Amino acid sequence: MSTAPQIVVHRDKELMAQAAAARLITKIVDAQAARGSASVVLTGGRNGNGLLAALAASPARDAVDWSRLDLWWGDERFLPDGDPDRNVTQAREALLDAVGLDPARVHAMPAADGTYEDADEAAAAYAAELAAAARPEDHSPVPSFDVLLLGVGPDTHVASLFPELPGVRETERTVIGVHGAPKPPPTRISLTLPAIRSAREVWLLAAGEDKAGAVALALGGAGEIQAPAAGAYGRTRTLWLLDQSAAAQLPRDLYPPASP
Ligand SMILES: O=C1O[C@H](COP(=O)(O)O)[C@@H](O)[C@H](O)[C@H]1O
Numbered sequence: 001m002s003t004a005p006q007i008v009v010h011r012d013k014e015l016m017a018q019a020a021a022a023r024l025i026t027k028i029v030d031a032q033a034a035r036g037s038a039s040v041v042l043t044g045g046r047n048g049n050g051l052l053a054a055l056a057a058s059p060a061r062d063a064v065d066w067s068r069l070d071l072w073w074g075d076e077r078f079l080p081d082g083d084p085d086r087n088v089t090q091a092r093e094a095l096l097d098a099v100g101l102d103p104a105r106v107h108a109m110p111a112a113d114g115t116y117e118d119a120d121e122a123a124a125a126y127a128a129e130l131a132a133a134a135r136p137e138d139h140s141p142v143p144s145f146d147v148l149l150l151g152v153g154p155d156t157h158v159a160s161l162f163p164e165l166p167g168v169r170e171t172e173r174t175v176i177g178v179h180g181a182p183k184p185p186p187t188r189i190s191l192t193l194p195a196i197r198s199a200r201e202v203w204l205l206a207a208g209e210d211k212a213g214a215v216a217l218a219l220g221g222a223g224e225i226q227a228p229a230a231g232a233y234g235r236t237r238t239l240w241l242l243d244q245s246a247a248a249q250l251p252r253d254l255y256p257p258a259s260p
Contacts, residue, residue: 013207044087045151076109119177148199160190
């Protein structure tokens with residue numbers, strides 16, 4: 001069942017990143033207190049990396065026990081390990097290299113290094129890794145992630161699920177190879193909408209004028225095939241974190257005033 005989106009609008013993208021980082025720290029600390037560990041799915045893109053950089057700069061990051069955090073990815077560009085365009089490379093630079101993570105808990109998506117024949121085989125391997133981490137109480141072939149982060153693309157794509165492409169129609173598999181993505185690079189790996197919906201909380205991030213049309217479409221009642229972001233929701237919460245530019249085309253009564 002979908003959870004109704006909650007919308008929070010911040011003054012600008014810097015404040016949005018800082019506020020999202022503060023929220024994420026609190027969420028991880030609370031999950032670790034309640035369950036011993038926490039799990040977060042990272043996103044690539046400008047807003048996802050902005051959040052990680054804000055987290056790295058926050059003194060409150062020391063409240064997190066980084067060794068008891070599982071990190072997964074919502075999508076990845078199928079490129080060689082260390083390629084600067086890989087989401088994991090960018091996440092390492094923004095935050096991960098600066099905190100004491102347990103390497104066994106950093107579940108990067110496979111690279112194009114010859115281990116797997118192609119993105120489809122690599123996606124199947126990641127699906128198996130997720131399934132091995134899921135517990136019976138998750139009632140799903142993927143773990144119940146505490147928070148799953150998604151950047152919203154200017155065309156409403158989330159992870160590497162693009163409007164009208166086959167990936168957004170996937171209902172069985174949890175991870176897929178993506179071919180012919182309209183945004184380079186064309187070959188990618190992505191969680192599917194059913195896998196995304198296994199998360200307890202899904203947080204969608206969008207900042208900047210170029211996201212305003214996508215935000216208005218996805219929150220304005222479009223279907224998920226036309227606007228994949230509309231199909232991304234969590235089991236207990238779906239949170240849209242925006243800046244004023246990205247919220248510019250939303251009806252004004254949909255959200256409370258931005259902080260000054
Ligand atoms: O290619 C991708 O794009 C989206 C959105 O990125 P943005 O720079 O427009 O915010 C991102 O969320 C995804 O992880 C990434 O692979």
